[in-house]
Amino acid sequence: MNDAPWMHGLHADTGYLLYRLGQRSGSAFNAALEQHGLRLRHHAILRYLATVDGARQRELADRLGYDPSAIVSLLDDLQQLGLAERRPDPADRRSRLVVLTPAGHALLRTADHDSRRVTEDLLAPLSPADRATLNDLLQRISTL
Amino acid sequence: MNDAPWMHGLHADTGYLLYRLGQRSGSAFNAALEQHGLRLRHHAILRYLATVDGARQRELADRLGYDPSAIVSLLDDLQQLGLAERRPDPADRRSRLVVLTPAGHALLRTADHDSRRVTEDLLAPLSPADRATLNDLLQRISTL
């Protein structure tokens, strides 16, 4: 990614700032996760799976806002890395229950750690109090 | 774009929030600019050109953080719409000076207006004071 000097008092619009910062944090996350063979979307799935332990793919697509077809290939990756498994759903033979493997849980911990470092770098110029308010404000406009 | 309920106390990491919100505002901007036949990147170029009046393409690429080859096709679009022109650079026959046409200036005004509306929608849940602090915080982490 590029860290071009696109800020010169211009483009001070908040929405545009969000867009550019989103790009920057996205690629920073991806760079950090690259060493594990993962990208941001894989990580999001791992995170979600860690909280529910057993999710249908459709549920993942809905909750994370990804296309079902995207879920397929992301899970292929995770499965090949031994981080997640697709198990038959005893209640519905159409669907699969996706669960984290022990390796998945383990990797998630270190990946979470890496992600937190990325975020800290991103928020470096801000005081702890500022970071808290920023997180709060973002949360409020994200919950729609 | 999807407005999925990807927020449930999970994914509360600020960097991840920035990433998702960036995606959302990006597609919102693109949707708003679509009626003019433009996308976000075109708009960014128009904005930059409005402030300098006469920029080489290389300068655009550097300042906006886009690949020079991307600049080419973006300018092709703008030129075909009659919003910008490539003029010979009197100082260097390799390069071209890109300038806004009167139509470009005019469109930029209405596009700016549209963009502001998008931003307002995005920040709807926030009070004016909150919006100001958000803009300030984002600006501080964007200036790198």
Add this chain to the structure above:
DNA sequence: GAACAATCATTGTTGATGTCAATGATTGTT
């Protein structure tokens, strides 16, 4: 219970995007 609609995962396609290397023209340098 038989027919039909809806759902789930999956595949394939398409279009947009970004990255990279290579090219032709021109300029700067030695």
Add this chain to the structure above:
DNA sequence: AACAATCATTGACATCAACAATGATTGTTC
């Protein structure tokens, strides 16, 4: 004069999101 560097441009390439279509299964309705 020779050579390296720069500018715009083109083309190849991987990546990726968005969509439609499919096969298997389930839910619904008459």
